[in-house]
Amino acid sequence: MSRPMLETHVVAQQLAVICTDRGQHKRTRLTTVTWWRPLKGNEPDQRDMSAVGRHWDAPSANPHGSTLPYEFWCGVCRRNTQVTADRWWRLAEGARTRDMRDLDVSYLD
Numbered sequence: 001m002s003r004p005m006l007e008t009h010v011v012a013q014q015l016a017v018i019c020t021d022r023g024q025h026k027r028t029r030l031t032t033v034t035w036w037r038p039l040k041g042n043e044p045d046q047r048d049m050s051a052v053g054r055h056w057d058a059p060s061a062n063p064h065g066s067t068l069p070y071e072f073w074c075g076v077c078r079r080n081t082q083v084t085a086d087r088w089w090r091l092a093e094g095a096r097t098r099d100m101r102d103l104d105v106s107y108l109d
């Protein structure tokens with residue numbers, strides 16, 4: 001997220017997106033989901049995922065109009081996990097609700 005966010009929002013919660021290849025290697029962080037709360041007003045929280053290290057790709061519309069899944073890849077085990085946007089945000093919001101600190105994508109496929 002761009003810098004102006006830091007002047008208008010505070011971090012409400014963060015979720016580390018990790019891979020362990022189902023317990024086969026040590027925790028490797030792929031990205032971080034951050035929920036931002038506005039300092040003023042009643043706007044809903046906004047969320048984003050850090051692109052540092054480029055371990056994931058956002059879905060984009062393909063020429064046929066359907067939406068491609070999120071894609072996460074791990075440099076340690078080469079696992080490539082694809083998750084539809086609907087499922088991904090349902091999982092992330094669920095993890096946030098349960099106050100989880102991390103979400104291991106190697107268990108998703």
Ligand SMILES: [Zn+2]
Pocket residue numbers: 019020021025028074075076077078079106
């Ligand atoms: Zn891995």
